[in-house]
Amino acid sequence: MKKYLSSLFIGIMGVAVAQIPTGYYDGTGNLTGSALKTKLSSIITNGHRDMGYGTGSTGLWKAYQTTDRDTYYEKDNTILDMYSENPAANPVPGVSNDPYEYKYGQASAGGNQCGSTNQNNEGYCYNREHSLPKSFFGGQSAVPMANDANFVIPTDYFVNSKRGNLNYGEVGTASQTFLNGTKIGTSKVDGFFGTVFEPINEFKGDMARMHLYFITRYENQLNDFYNLNVTGNPFDGAKFPGFQSWYINMLLRWSAQDPVSQKEIDRNNAVYAYQGNRNPFIDHPEWITSIWGPALSVDDASFSKNLQIAPNPVRGSVITVTGNKDLKQFSKAFIYNLVGQNVQTIEKPFQNGNTITLKNLPKGVYILKTGELNTKFIVD
Ligand SMILES: [Ca+2]
Numbered sequence: 577m578k579k580y581l582s583s584l585f586i587g588i589m590g591v592a593v594a595q596i597p598t599g600y601y602d603g604t605g606n607l608t609g610s611a612l613k614t615k616l617s618s619i620i621t622n623g624h625r626d627m628g629y630g631t632g633s634t635g636l637w638k639a640y641q642t643t644d645r646d647t648y649y650e651k652d653n654t655i656l657d658m659y660s661e662n663p664a665a666n667p668v669p670g671v672s673n674d675p676y677e678y679k680y681g682q683a684s685a686g687g688n689q690c691g692s693t694n695q696n697n698e699g700y701c702y703n704r705e706h707s708l709p710k711s712f713f714g715g716q717s718a719v720p721m722a723n724d725a726n727f728v729i730p731t732d733y734f735v736n737s738k739r740g741n742l743n744y745g746e747v748g749t750a751s752q753t754f755l756n757g758t759k760i761g762t763s764k765v766d767g768f769f770g771t772v773f774e775p776i777n778e779f780k781g782d783m784a785r786m787h788l789y790f791i792t793r794y795e796n797q798l799n800d801f802y803n804l805n806v807t808g809n810p811f812d813g814a815k816f817p818g819f820q821s822w823y824i825n826m827l828l829r830w831s832a833q834d835p836v837s838q839k840e841i842d843r844n845n846a847v848y849a850y851q852g853n854r855n856p857f858i859d860h861p862e863w864i865t866s867i868w869g870p871a872l873s874v875d876d877a878s879f880s881k882n883l884q885i886a887p888n889p890v891r892g893s894v895i896t897v898t899g900n901k902d903l904k905q906f907s908k909a910f911i912y913n914l915v916g917q918n919v920q921t922i923e924k925p926f927q928n929g930n931t932i933t934l935k936n937l938p939k940g941v942y943i944l945k946t947g948e949l950n951t952k953f954i955v956d
């Protein structure tokens with residue numbers, strides 16, 4: 577009976593933490609933009625326990641016992657490795673369609689956790705991947721970042737090592753494709769050149785929300801991270817928005833294209849039980865838009881058209897912009913193509929009048945956005 581009661585008690589505790597605690601987000605009220613971000617930063621910093629990186633079965637190794645198990649695809653309770661999971665329905669029920677599976681735990685306990693020896697191919701062991709590369713924020717000694725289960729995830733050792741400190745991005749020409757379709761190659765996102773690492777579509781939103789968590793949880797240190805001057809880091813040196821426009825725009829798109837799933841909700845609850853803080857963008861994905869603005873989409877019929885561009889279609893490179901507000905108040909203007917890629921950012925666009933000089937844009941339809949104002953225009 578005593579045993580029964582204690583397992584019942586554990587069961588109740590499990591239920592009790594498997595949801596947003598009452599009052600957790602008190603004080604967010606009607607906040608938006610940087611004010612909401614800063615309030616969330618304080619909420620998710622309170623209660624965050626640094627559980628350590630871990631050795632053996634402690635720290636993150638222990639976290640993965642509950643945070644990243646496959647009860648969604650194969651439903652076989654193996655490690656859910658986003659760099660090797662094949663999310664397509666299994667053609668043969670009960671038979672995994674993943675290239676390989678990892679059992680939780682150390683080798684001595686029959687698991688596939690990496691030890692001291694590794695191999696240069698996929699499928700050997702799983703280790704701990706800083707989905708935002710640790711070199712960008714000061715390396716393994718920079719805690720609690722380096723130990724934060726909200727964005728440090730279990731992945732295949734080999735894919736992780738090939739990724740190194742590449743940014744996530746979208747690959748134009750792949751130089752390497754891993755077994756589940758994860759890719760490395762040249763960036764096709766305007767605003768960033770060089771090599772990037774592209775997770776599969778199923779997990780792009782998961783990754784995006786992890787990184788939005790990072791720039792919120794650690795907003796007070798973002799300027800320090802930026803000043804480390806690590807080549808390729810996506811920070812913008814400010815608390816807000818926190819990432820450079822090419823990167824934040826891509827994350828907003830990824831988050832919109834791959835909305836929150838049960839897997840992320842469960843993971844968020846498990847991480848909260850483990851280290852005491854939550855990812856607010858899994859609990860309230862609508863806050864992503866409240867803070868950083870809408871992800872631009874191709875067929876957004878709701879364009880407010882509260883900016884006017886002349887001439888439109890554009891002739892030459894100079895356009896005159898008028899709006900229903902004083903445009904001088906806006907510190908930046910952005911031009912996007914119709915797949916939402918930022919193709920030009922103009923600093924202090926309207927300080928000296930209402931004209932903008934466009935880069936040499938290919939023929940097509942574009943979106944000009946400044947502040948909350950936007951419109952479409954044509955280059956032909
Ligand atoms: Ca699986």
Ligand SMILES: [Ca+2]
Pocket residue numbers: 649650661662663664672673674
């Ligand atoms: Ca699978």
Ligand SMILES: [Ca+2]
Pocket residue numbers: 777778779780781782834835837
């Ligand atoms: Ca997803």
